[in-house]
Amino acid sequence: xxxxKLEVPTYELELPLSKKTIKYRPFLVxxxxxxxxxxxxxxxxxxxSSILDVLNTCILTPEFNISSVPIIxxxxxxxxxxxxxxxxxxxxxxxxxxxxxxxxxTTKECGNIIETxxxxxEILPVQDKIVxxxxxxxxxxxxxxxxxxxxxxxxxxxxNDVASLTFKMIASCIExxxxxxxxxxxxxxxxxxxxxxxxxxxxxxxxKMEEFFNNMPRMTKKIEMTCKKCGYLHNFEVEGLEDFxx
Ligand SMILES: [Zn+2]
Numbered sequence: 001x002x003x004x005k006l007e008v009p010t011y012e013l014e015l016p017l018s019k020k021t022i023k024y025r026p027f028l029v030x031x032x033x034x035x036x037x038x039x040x041x042x043x044x045x046x047x048x049s050s051i052l053d054v055l056n057t058c059i060l061t062p063e064f065n066i067s068s069v070p071i072i073x074x075x076x077x078x079x080x081x082x083x084x085x086x087x088x089x090x091x092x093x094x095x096x097x098x099x100x101x102x103x104x105x106t107t108k109e110c111g112n113i114i115e116t117x118x119x120x121x122e123i124l125p126v127q128d129k130i131v132x133x134x135x136x137x138x139x140x141x142x143x144x145x146x147x148x149x150x151x152x153x154x155x156x157x158x159x160n161d162v163a164s165l166t167f168k169m170i171a172s173c174i175e176x177x178x179x180x181x182x183x184x185x186x187x188x189x190x191x192x193x194x195x196x197x198x199x200x201x202x203x204x205x206x207x208k209m210e211e212f213f214n215n216m217p218r219m220t221k222k223i224e225m226t227c228k229k230c231g232y233l234h235n236f237e238v239e240g241l242e243d244f245x246x
Contacts, residue, residue, distance in 0.1 A: 010023055055081070092238075110232065127216070131215045
């Protein structure tokens with residue numbers, strides 16, 4: 001005799017940057033276990049690859065390619081997936097580090113533990129300043145940038161080698177190069193050639209590209225909470241998947 005199959009609901013979501021609409025199902029207990037184990041490992045590579053595995057299982061839109069979507073879209077998708085699977089609210093604990101003055105005039109850290117609740121569906125991409133993705137490098141050469149895609153996280157990179165990682169990341173975010181006559185699309189150019197192009201930029205040209213990176217959208221939420229013990233108003237931002245589940 002076969003046990004009845006459990007029906008799993010499906011949902012639709014529009015991704016904020018690529019504007020792609022995807023269908024997904026919540027993750028199940030077995031998949032949650034994989035994620036919890038990865039989070040406990042505190043190893044970014046393990047966390048990223050388990051997130052990728054779970055997303056691949058839960059996304060029901062067959063033509064959807066995770067690798068070619070901006071990282072921010074994937075973070076957004078993952079937060080919604082988590083919200084539908086486990087719950088929208090994540091409880092976090094913070095230790096109040098406000099210095100309070102005691103009766104004898106000395107100061108001491110408050111140390112009160114403050115609990116706060118974050119609604120995952122309220123976390124949206126925030127951009128401080130919009131920078132035109134088309135960057136003019138010379139009279140003739142204009143490049144068009146795109147936001148870092150999820151494939152970059154999965155690429156075999158050495159996170160300790162910051163300089164080459166930066167070049168690799170910037171090179172991977174070039175959509176095309178226009179020289180006044182012809183478009184050179186990055187998917188038709190080798191990675192080495194793109195990196196070499198970035199390495200040969202002048203300081204001023206490089207700064208223009210950095211400006212684009214420094215103002216990319218971020219998944220962040222401002223948190224305000226008052227410590228019940230000392231009355232101090234804490235203001236801070238949570239950012240990044242590990243922060244939201246921390
Ligand atoms: Zn306090």
